[in-house]
Amino acid sequence: MSKRKPVVALVGRPNVGKSTLFNRLVGRRTAIVEDLPGTTRDRIYGDSDWNGVGFIVIDTGGLEAPGELRARVGKSGDALATDSALFVNEMQNQARLAMEEADAIIFVVDGKEGLTAADMDIAQVLRLAKKPLFLAVNKAESKQRQLDAVEFWNLGLGEPFAISAYHGDGTGDLLDEVVKVLPDYPVDEEEDESVAIALVGRPNVGKSSLLNALMGEERSIVSDVPGTTRDPIDTRIVYNRQPITLIDTAGVRRRGRVEPGIEKYSVLRSMRSIDRADVALLLIDAVDGVTEQDAHVAGYVLDRMKGVVVVVNKWDAIEKETNTMIEFTRQVRADLKFLDYVPVVYISALTGQRVGTVLPAALEVDAARKHRLGTSELNQLIRSAYENVQVPTKNGRPLRIYYATQAETEPPTFILFVNDPELVHFSYQRYLENRIREYYPFTGTPIRLVFRTRGGDQEKN
Numbered sequence: 001m002s003k004r005k006p007v008v009a010l011v012g013r014p015n016v017g018k019s020t021l022f023n024r025l026v027g028r029r030t031a032i033v034e035d036l037p038g039t040t041r042d043r044i045y046g047d048s049d050w051n052g053v054g055f056i057v058i059d060t061g062g063l064e065a066p067g068e069l070r071a072r073v074g075k076s077g078d079a080l081a082t083d084s085a086l087f088v089n090e091m092q093n094q095a096r097l098a099m100e101e102a103d104a105i106i107f108v109v110d111g112k113e114g115l116t117a118a119d120m121d122i123a124q125v126l127r128l129a130k131k132p133l134f135l136a137v138n139k140a141e142s143k144q145r146q147l148d149a150v151e152f153w154n155l156g157l158g159e160p161f162a163i164s165a166y167h168g169d170g171t172g173d174l175l176d177e178v179v180k181v182l183p184d185y186p187v188d189e190e191e192d193e194s195v196a197i198a199l200v201g202r203p204n205v206g207k208s209s210l211l212n213a214l215m216g217e218e219r220s221i222v223s224d225v226p227g228t229t230r231d232p233i234d235t236r237i238v239y240n241r242q243p244i245t246l247i248d249t250a251g252v253r254r255r256g257r258v259e260p261g262i263e264k265y266s267v268l269r270s271m272r273s274i275d276r277a278d279v280a281l282l283l284i285d286a287v288d289g290v291t292e293q294d295a296h297v298a299g300y301v302l303d304r305m306k307g308v309v310v311v312v313n314k315w316d317a318i319e320k321e322t323n324t325m326i327e328f329t330r331q332v333r334a335d336l337k338f339l340d341y342v343p344v345v346y347i348s349a350l351t352g353q354r355v356g357t358v359l360p361a362a363l364e365v366d367a368a369r370k371h372r373l374g375t376s377e378l379n380q381l382i383r384s385a386y387e388n389v390q391v392p393t394k395n396g397r398p399l400r401i402y403y404a405t406q407a408e409t410e411p412p413t414f415i416l417f418v419n420d421p422e423l424v425h426f427s428y429q430r431y432l433e434n435r436i437r438e439y440y441p442f443t444g445t446p447i448r449l450v451f452r453t454r455g456g457d458q459e460k461n
Contacts, residue, residue: 004276005047006182009058009102011126013118016110017138021165022046022059025175053179056271058102104132104181106174111140111162115151123155132181135160136174141167194236194243195366197359198273200301201283202293206313209349210283211235211248214358239359249273274300278369278410279307279362279444286314286328286346290335298336305411307365307445308342311358316348341437342444365444369410373440378404382416385435392425399423402454413448421451421460 008025010018026046048057099105107126109119126133137149140162152160161177163170199207215235235246274280280301284294301308310332318324329344336342343361347354373381382404391399400419407415414436418424429449436447451460 004185006055006103006185007058007101008048008055008104008106008178008182009060009099010106010108011060011099011122012108013110013116013122016108016113017165018108019059021106021108021136021138021163021171022057024165024168024171025057050175050179053182055103055179055182099126099129099131102129102131103183104134104178105129106134106136106178107157108136108138108165109152109155109160111137111145111149114148115154119152119155123157126157132178133157134174134178136165137162138165140164141169146170194245195279195363196245196247196277197362198247198249198277198280199283200249200274200280200297202285202291202297205283205285206349207248207283210281210311210313210347210355210358211246213349213352213355214246239363242363244359247273247277271300274304274306277306279309279365281309281311281358281362284310284312284332286312286318289328290332295336298339302338302446305446305448307362307369308339309358309361309365309444310336310339310342310344312344312346313349315346316351316353341442341446361444368441368443369412369445371412371440371442372409373406373412373436375405377439378406378414378436381435381439382432385432389428389431392423392428394420394423397423399428407450411446411448412442413450415450415452417454418451419453421453421458424451424460 010022012018025048027048046057046059048055105126107122109115135152135155135157137145137152137160140146140149141164146162149160149162161170161174163174165171199210201207215237235248237244237246282294282298282301284290298308312328312332318328325346328346332344333340343365345354345357345361347358349355382401386401393399397420402417402419404414404416407413416432429451433447433449436442448461452458
């Protein structure tokens with residue numbers, strides 16, 4: 001299993017710059033930054049690192065005082081106020097859940113607007129969290145605003161850190177203090193040789209029912225209410241002499257009423273479970289088919305370079321014809337284009353139909369993650385691929401591949417030494433991956449290709 005990372009939650013009122021700070025910490029534009037309060041409705045997660053300390057950052061929806069909400073809802077013709085009234089409770093619940101999961105909290109306030117009554121109310125809530133707490137006074141780009149930040153001492157939360165999330169000013173001093181309090185989570189005190197298999201997916205797709213079917217007992221609570229499973233549940237079993245750890249997770253929240261273009265992300269407990277897993281069983285509801293939220297979870301599994309088996313559950317509820325399964329599989333692969341190498345199995349966790357195909361498929365994927373190609377066979381394969389297709393060129397300069405080696409497994413990682421990594425176009429990289437999979441399919445597992453100069457001074461993933 002992978003090592004668990006500590007978690008830092010960003011909380012505060014809407015529109016104080018939490019998403020801008022999130023983007024600063026994770027190093028890329030992931031959160032949607034707009035001048036609209038409430039843009040970030042669900043928690044958003046990203047990896048960050050400071051001085052060699054890795055951690056997960058959560059960007060939360062804004063916490064809002066009841067008085068402020070009533071004032072905004074009361075404005076006639078204010079569509080944003082109406083929208084806030086519909087989902088403000090969910091936003092606040094998301095933020096509180098994030099605070100529960102966090103190892104440290106950064107309370108972001110608006111240095112341009114100054115201290116507000118809502119900030120005072122939120123500070124009261126944060127004191128109850130009993131977590132390490134840091135106060136970030138954002139939008140403090142000028143010397144005057146940095147001096148004015150002292151008024152936030154009145155919150156009684158300790159020293160205010162004057163920062164500019166947009167420009168990066170002061171964020172280093174803030175992170176220096178944050179990483180000092182983050183715990184170092186060990187993987188396990190004892191060597192764990194089991195294959196970790198996480199059951200992931202939206203609420204009510206049958207994760208707990210599948211766990212019970214695999215266990216042959218009521219190991220987990222099964223309910224028709226989405227979100228029944230709140231905490232990951234680890235279950236150890238032995239299958240064909242292979243130790244397995246089954247991880248049942250909380251589901252991904254369904255898409256709600258929200259402004260167009262705003263993405264939905266998975267809940268933190270599911271993300272942690274995927275991080276800990278070797279293989280993820282991505283459960284799809286056969287009745288609903290692949291949803292946007294399913295694709296989000298699949299994308300996260302791929303980002304973490306984990307093995308995947310797509311498990312289509314509730315297959316007993318589908319009226320079938322001769323080619324129903326073939327057509328459904330074709331649609332799954334069309335909806336999850338980036339996972340065309342994963343096995344798809346069809347089950348009914350409720351009736352037990354074909355449940356026996358799940359663990360063999362997962363173990364096949366785990367074996368593929370651990371497979372290593374010999375250097376000579378790999379180079380012969382790459383040489384053949386190089387000679388059979390026109391190579392990319394730039395300004396008349398062609399790509400040259402000198403040799404290749406498999407540097408790692410879990411996931412399989414191949415280093416190709418070339419004259420210039422910048423000459424490798426995405427389409428050519430995809431071509432090489434396909435040729436490798438033709439030789440050995442690496443079923444259900446992503447593979448990583450790294451292009452590097454022979455001197456090692458340039459590299460491209």
